[in-house]
Amino acid sequence: MNKYMVMVSLAALLTACGEKAEKAAEAPAAAPAQTDVAAQQAAPASAAPAVDKAALVESAKGAVQALGGTLKGELEAAMKAGGPVEAMGICHTKAPEIAKAVSAEKGMEVSRVSLKNRNPVMGQANEWQTAVLNDFEAKKAAGEDPATIAYAEVVNNEFRFMKAIPTAAVCLKCHGTELSPAVTAKLTELYPQDKATGYKEGDLRGAFVVVKNLAQ
Template sequence: MNKYVVMVSLAALLTACGEKVEQAAAPAEAPKAAVQAQQAAPTAEAAAPAVDKAALAEEAKAAVQALGGTLKGELEAAMKAGGPVDAMGICHTKAPEIAKAVSAEKGMEVSRVSLKNRNPVMGQANEWQTAVLNDFETKKAAGEDPATLAYAEVVDNEFRFMKAIPTAAVCLKCHGTELSPAVSAKLTELYPNDKATGYQEGDLRGAFVVVKNLTQ
């Protein structure tokens, strides 16, 4: 009898210990789930990063200033050295190189476009750029200063920025209504399909464009 009681008691004790072990082990799954949730959280944030459009716009303005300032310096030097014909040579050869260098330095694609492009490959506006340029024209016609016209937007993880380019008096030597025979001949040589003439001072000649892929 005593032996039977001892065996039953021992079995009960082992059963109870087993329940306690199982009950103690069960909560171990919770930290694992928490770790998985913590690991998943940064991934979700990375998929949809916060976009500071104002900061990107400032970066874009700096890129535009770098391109515009460098190109202006090159053109002024060429104008002093050989007049507008030499300046056209700068636009034809050095302008694409300057844009490429600024793009690499700033980490943004920087270029120039126009509704009346001179360069048939690089200067032609795409669909959204054309819409912005037309909007600039509408605002200018309503009395807004072309020098202040700018646009910034984020579309499908792509930051887009445009800054209007007003026609200055010096630009008329190559883009105006009355061109010298030498300039006309050079234009025919370099740009046989040129559309970028007939401007008057203050007209919108095009815009600087800055694009940044936000997923890279």
């Protein structure tokens, strides 16, 4: 009789433990699932006002400054050390690397594009970037200062920022109308499809682009 009761209570204990164990196993899976559902339900209502465009613009400007500043420093050092032909080689390898590093550091995709691009892949503007570059040209023609022309918009949960890049005198050695034969030779070697020459000081050379996916 005693033995039987022990067995019953053991069975009850085991059952109880089994149930507890099952619930415990379910719980961690169930909790995040509920949170996900709650987040999804809340998202449509809160997505639009949650975008702080002014803060994104500030971050984008910081990213542009980081990329522009680093490129300028590298270019100046390379021009001093070896002149435009040497500097061309450095631009060729370093410019894409620097853009990648700054993008990773800032959590935003930073690049440079142009209507007349030199880099055949990264320098090529896509459809909306081409539209913005054309708009920048129109603004400059209407008398706006190229140094301050910029664009910022949120489209399909994507933050988009562009900032015009004016051509300075120092750029003309590699982007101008009268290039040295050595520079021309190097350009032909590195960029057989180059379109980025023939610029004058003050022309729009292109623009910085910053993109951030807000859905992530």
